[in-house]
Structures are given as C-alpha cells and as structure tokens.
Amino acid sequence: MSIRPVDRQSLATPTLEGAGVHLHRAFGFHDPKRHDPFLLFDDFRGDHPGDYAGGFPWHPHRGIETITYVLAGSVDHGDSLGNAGRLKAGDVQWMTAGSGILHQEMPKGNAQGQMHGFQLWANLPRDLKMTTPRYQDVKSRDIPEILEDDGTVVKVITGNFWGRSGPVDGIAADPLYLDIYVPPLRRKTFPIDTRRKAFAYVFEGAGKFADASDPRGVLLEKEVRGEEVNIRDLSGNRTLIQFGKGDEVAVQAGPDGLRFLLVAGAPIQEPVAWHGPIVMNTAEELRTAMAELRNGTFIKPAH
Template identity: 50%
Template sequence: MDIIEPVYVREGAGVLLRRSIATSRLNYLDPFLLFDHFGSDDPRDYLAGFPLHPHRGIETVTYMLGGKINHKDSLGNQGTIGKRDVQWMTSGSGIMHEEMPQKPKRGKMEGFQLWVNLPARLKMTDPRYQEVKADDIPEVKVNGARVKVIAGEYQGVKGPVKEIYADPEYLDVFLSSGGEFKQFITPGHNAFIYLYEGSGLVSGAEVSSTCLLVLGDGDYLEVNGKEDMRFLLVSGKPLNEPIARHGPFVMNTREEIREALEDLRKGTFVK
C-alpha cells in the first residue's frame, strides 16, 4: 500500500485544491487521471470557479460534500449540484462547460472531482450526463459503518451510476470509532482510498487524514476506526492503453491532441 500526501494547486480561475492524482508523486492510476479535493471556509479560495472550458476523451465525476455548484454547457444543459449530489459527465467527442461554486449560507463549500479515462473506441462518443441527487444514493449501515453506494456494489446494494466502461466502484464511508469496514477489491482493478476525516487502521497500517492510499490488486480491504473517520473507496478497470494529455484533453496520441486543439481553434470542437 502506497500513501500519497495531497499537494495544493490552483486551477480554473484560481480555485484552491488538494490534488492527489496528476502530481509528480502519482501521475496516473489507470484509469484514473486526476483526483482533487476542493473546499474552504474562505470564499476567495473558490468563488472564481471554473469558467467555460473544454473537455475531450474523459469522464469527470463531481461529488459534493457541502455547498452548491452551478453548471452549464455547450449542449444546453444546466443545473445545480448540491450537498451529496453526484454528476458523472462523459465528455466524449467534446464539450464546453463551466462550473461555478456558490457561497453557502452556512458551513463550507467542499467536494471532490475525479477524472476517469475513456478507451480509444469511446473517446469520440456522444457526450452525456448522469446526475444523481443525494436522496437517490442508497446507504448501507453495518458494523458501525454507513456506506453511500454511488457506483458499484456493497453488501448486495448497487449504486445508481451505471453503464460506465471502467466498471467503477465509488463508495463514501463514514466509520465510527471502533467500527469496521470490509470489502474485496475486484481482481485486476486499480483502487484507492481517500481519507478525508479522522484516523484509523487500513489493512493494519495506521493512517490519518488527509491522504490517498493506493491499494494492491485484489486486496481484501479492512478498515478499523480509531476515531470517527470518513473516506472514499474508488476502484476501476484499467485500460492499458497509451495516453496523450494536454490540459483538459486526454487522447491516445499526440496527433489526436493536435486535432482537438485545431477543432477548438476552428470552432468545430463540439460535434
């Protein structure tokens, strides 16, 4: 098990983030291209948001812990992602969108964004959204754990996000002090835990927030709460394909990146 300490970066128009994947320490955990934890008590850290920008060749997953983000895109979609809501966006052949955080009346704006790679045969697929409200995410309670099942399955309960190529598992776990959480990692899948509150034992190793833990292939995961703790468990099927990156574009070759930039220049990016 490898422990990754997040690094602070600023993205968009100046949003302060803690980044764990897409850093010099962990560039890529196939199929996961990026993992960010955003949130602050200071609105100056996030209100500038993410003005209109493009994506191609990837999926972006936004999961909110608190506050709201208003979004709209080049296809005419618009809406608001609120507390415990999830947006799973497949950019496919190309989309222009913006995400603008809103100052909450109380508490702080906080959440996560994950980028998931698409296989070569789906990189130019039609863009689409799966937007899931908090009330539609099932919760399983067992052995001092409360597990929100966003994607994949836990204790026979399946999450509402479906038809994703990477066959992902995405769980948000609250574990009380003295509680226990157990789960098998699908053999062949890459997986990580992101501990964002508290401390405990993860497969026998003592860890405390905030950190990302890269798990081994086919691990049997056991987490014991030393104190109340909260973490995400994310896993997915690796693509084992070459990647070419340029900002919000992730393709398989540099030529495809050049095509994306040329499409953007000519105004033919959105198909």
Template identity: 55%
Template sequence: MSLRPISRISRPQEVIDGDGVKIHRVFGHDETSVTDPFLMLDHLENNDPVHFMPGFPWHPHRGIETITYVLDGGVEHQDSLGNRGTLGAGDVQWMTAGSGIIHQEMPHKGSGPIFHGFQLWSNLPAEKKMTDPRYQDIPAGEIPEIIDDDGSKVRLITGKFWGKTGPVSGIATDPRFLDITIPPRTKRRFKVLLDDNAFAYVFSGSGYFKDGSTPFPVQTEYVTEKGVSDTIRSHPVENRNLVLFDRGEEIFVESGDFGLRFLLVSGQPLKEPVAWHGPIVMNTRQELILAFEEYQNGTFLKKKNE
C-alpha cells in the same frame, strides 16, 4: 482471500486551478499507470469564498468523464449542449465528455461560508473517446445509503456493493465509487475485484489500513475468516491521506478514536497510452493536437453520431 498490499500513502498538493480556485490535488498526471483508469482527483475544501467562488469558467473537455461529488455548498453548471443546473449537498454529476463539450462550473457556498466537494477524472477507452457527450445528474436522495449493524455507513454512487447497485450506470470501466464512514475504533473489511486498480482517500478522521505484504514496525493482530490470528503490518492514515493499493481481493481498515471517512474507488485499468494536456485526454499526441486545433477553429463540438 488475499489482503491488498499498500503501495504508497501520500498527501495532496495545494494547487491553483480554474480562475483562481485553491485545490488539494490528491493525484494527477504522474499517476496514470497506478490509478488507471482514473486520471486525477481534486479535493475542494475551503471556508473562504475568495478561494473557491472564482470557479471554473468556460473550458473544453474531450476523451474523459468527470465525476463531481458535492458535500457542502453547491455547483452551478452550464454547457454547450444547453444544459444548466445546480448540484447541492450530497448530489453527484457524472459527465461523459466524449467527443467534446464546453462547460463551466461555478461553486457557491451553502448555509455557511463553506464549499466542500470532489472532482474525479476517469479516462475513456479509445473506442469511446469520441462517443456522444452525456450527463447523469444524481440527486442526493437517489444515492443508496447502506448502514451496517456496527454503524458503518456507505453511500454507493456507482457499482455494486452489499447487495445494492449505485444509480450511475453505463460506465465503460465498470468502476465502483463509495463514500464510507466508519464509527470510532471499528474494524472493517471491504472486498475489491482482484484485477481492479483501487485507492482510498481519507477526508475525515484517522485510522489504520492493514497491509498484506511484508512485516512492518507497526504490528497488529488480524483474524482471518478461518479464525487464525496473523500478524500483519498496519499503516496509520490521517485526514487528507491517499492510500494506493496493489493487487488483492480486499482491504482491511480500523478507524481511530474519532472515526474515519474515506472514498474507496476502484475500476478496470484500460492499459492504453495516455496523451494528456489540460482538459483533454486522448491516446496519441496527434489526436491531442487535432483536438486543440478543432477547439481553436470552431469545429470542436460534434453533432451526434458524426
């Protein structure tokens, strides 16, 4: 089984978005061919309400899906379809914007002054860009949490893993979204479909991701399934490190002295042109211009099956 080479390790950029929210932008815009079908990942982690309470007031989306995963605090959401509600710690919302939706997302603190969560943007294929909008709100208690014998824990949001299936369904790119926690000084391997694009984002602890490509100064011993010991290179990773992988069938990771927690996300690349401005992502510039014209003239929102 082939080990995935590591193409790059990077850190997020701090940006201001929404109405003044301080965000760690893990990737976006310049990464579309590498992370396809995923467009952007934001890590929202702040213990100062001044930097997250302004939130994301009313704004449109078309042509994408947004995945909001709350770890601490909450998000109040409201939209042009009349939906409204609150996401709490551990909850997930998978929103398919499709033909168009206007909504707002307003973070709030939990038991302490902290808000912590993620938002991932996933592209829609051209044939589904104008599909009807829909939501999948998944409470924390419905997300499978799988604990292995060594104490490793996986929260399975979508896709199939270790004989379980995540609660989010009907996603065009058949993605897999995992929240993985590994105890201190533990080695694990995780299978990934060969032709999927995949990335890992570390948000707690540290460790090493092993690389199946050419030798590197940091060496480690890796025991294959046949019991043969191979020397392969090992990349150290810290909190807030993004690891982008090349093609392969599995990743191999070793946690550090304080354990390791990371998102592991993979999906089928669309390999389609991307025309992107702000909250709208289409395939051509003409489609993008039309979307903004419709937003300005009041025809942005479509009736079902229009």
C-alpha cells in the same frame, strides 16, 4: 480472502485551478499508468468564498469522464449543449465528455460559507473517445446508503456493493465508488474485485489501513487508546492510500472514527496522450483537438 497491502501513501498537495480555486490534488498529470483507468483526483474545499468563488469558467474536455461529488455548498454548471443545473450537498454528476464539450462549474458556499466537493477524472478507451457527450445527474436521495449494525455507513455512488447498486451506470471504467464512514476503533473489511486498481482517500478522522509491513493490517484497541501508538501514525485528512493486489481492503478507524472514499476501476491499458483537459491516445489526436478548438469545430453533432 487476501488483504490488499498499501503500496503507497501520500498527502494531497495544495493547487490553484480554474479562476483561483484553492484545492488539494491527490494525483494527476504525472504517471497515468499508476491509477489507470483514473487520471486525476481533486479535493476542493474552503470555509471562505475567496477560496472558491472564482470557480471553473468555460473550458473544454474531450476523451474523458468527470465525476463531481458535492458534500457541502453547491456547484452551478452549464455547457455548450444547453444543459444547466445545480449540484447540491450529497449530489453527484457524472459527465461523459466524449467527442468534446465546453462547460463551466461555479461553486457556492452554504449558509456558513463552506464549500466541499471532489472531482475524479476517468479515462475513456479508444473506441469511446469520440462518443456523444452525456450527463448523469444524481440527487443525494437516490444514492443507496447501507447502515451496518456497528454504525458503519456506506453510500454506493456507482458499482455493486453488499447487495446494493449505485444509480450511476453505463460508465466505461465500470468503477466502484463508495463513501464510507467507520465508527471509532471499529475494524472493517471491504471486498474489491481483484482485477481492479483501487485507492482510498481519507477526508475525515483517521485510521490504519492494511500494510505490507503489518500482516494484521489493524491496530488493537488498547494500542490506539494507549501510548504505544501515536495518532500521527494513522492515515488522516487528505491522505491518498494506493493498494496492491488482493480481494479486500482492511481498515481500522482511530479514536475519532474515519470517513473515506473507496474507488476501484478496471485498467484500460492503452496509450495516453494528455494535454490539460483533453486526453487522447496519440499526439496527433491531441493536435487535432487543439486545432478544432481554434477553428470552432471542436463540438461535434450528436450521432
């Protein structure tokens, strides 16, 4: 087994989206090849309604899939096909925009006013760009949860992991999407298909991932507890970790434990023409999409 080195580490950057929603963007709108098949990843969270109440009013999508995972609060959604619903804490929605959809997403806080969720965009290959739109709404209770003897917890949202299969299926990128908690000072390794690109996103606690300059990829317990290692050297809240090649990811949690998303997908390796929420293969296809938005032919009949 070979541990994947850390190719790059960065903090998500504050961004305003929708009708003034405060969020942090880990990646997006730059080099689509870097994370292929994924295009964008946003972490939206706030302790006050003013941070998110404006939501994401009606907007189009074509040529992609969006994956929304809610941790706190809820998200009301509706679309041009007549679908409507509410995602609650722990729920997941996987929307295949395909040939085109108009929808809105309106976050709401919990009893304490807190709201937290993630949205990941996955690209669609050329032959599925204009597929019929569809939704997969998954309730928290239907997401398999693996509890290890050492206290490690893995929620399998999609893909196959440690003998469990996530409830979301039929996704073009054939992704692995895990929500992982590692207890304080525990060292763990997680297998990843060598053919897939992978990233981790830390959102609670801190830890150390394998690094090309650190063959062990972990800290000794005495190093974490002692003065030899500054806790600021660990990867913490809102940190994106991009991995190189290998067939497993190694991590050791810091003194407060570590919770992160681990996401991997098979690269599509096709040209990307991208404008806002529409992602196609050519500039001509983008122009067609924009013209259809203007003339009212963007939404296609089901086929």
